[in-house]
Amino acid sequence: MVSTLTTVWLFIFLAILSFASLYVLMKKRSVAYVLASYFLSNILITNTGIIINLNLELTKQDPSSQLIFWTQKIPELSLKPALLLWSIYILFSKRTIFRKLIYLFIFQTALVSIEIYFVHINYLEWVHWNIFYGYIRYFVIILLLAIYSFYLEKRIYSDKKGEYV
């Protein structure tokens, strides 16, 4: 069984990579776009997470120690939003639809895998939840984020051009 400390270090390493990747994304897009999308992705992850866990009781978690608690929070605030933002970047890129779908599937699998890992190390329990529901959850988040990003990108573009919408 993987120790808690190893898991924490693993997610800290992935968090550093995630934030570095977001910095790269800022160069490709804009600071405002990445910041607003990062905040919204966190809002969507947290809200859906609370609804699934606390309100609908489809999953169960009872962090007994601060270490376990923060092990779950680190990827929620870094890796998951980074994967979502890169998904949106791929979605609006000039790749073919087939390639976009493959990339989106890989990113979604990575997102769901984080939860599978937590279930595997007994930090999270799936009561009435499964992998398929996990995919649906992230599909909905990506969809909402894509709508918001599309609107925000338009705003940023029009602000830069000096238009006033």
Add this chain to the structure above:
Amino acid sequence: MILPLPERFDANEIFIIISSLLTLVLLFLLPRRLSVVTIHVIWTFNIYLALLADITIGIKPNDFYFTIDHEKHELFDIFLHFFTYPSIPYFVVNFYQQYKPKSLNLLVYIIFCAGVAIALEWISVKFHVFTYTGWKLSLSFMVYLVVFAANIGLSNIIEKKYPFK
């Protein structure tokens, strides 16, 4: 239920409705000094911060406070996160961008705003919007100082790129 309705429709719900309506009216009445892009970033940033507080210090194992009637994520929590919380930093940043206080004046301005926010939080505690189970108003004051300073810094970065016209 996905988002439970209040157990009892009482003081805290009325407080949230009235304060949200009041801030919305003020939002449209007071002159705006922020670009739409800055508003997006500031608004999502503060929803993110409010949720971050709720999912870190507002739940187990920390459990320093809870909002409204119970520990579930209620419909009125959404109002609180999406309308009530972000409006105060919005006004703080809006007035800052209008008058641009510098050095000592800026410090006095941030302390004054934190004082106003504390007064509003004290009222909301009286209306049982927040129930402290280990949290203190003095701690909130320190948090507000940091949050308002971060908001002002963030607005300066975004306004430099996407200025209000």
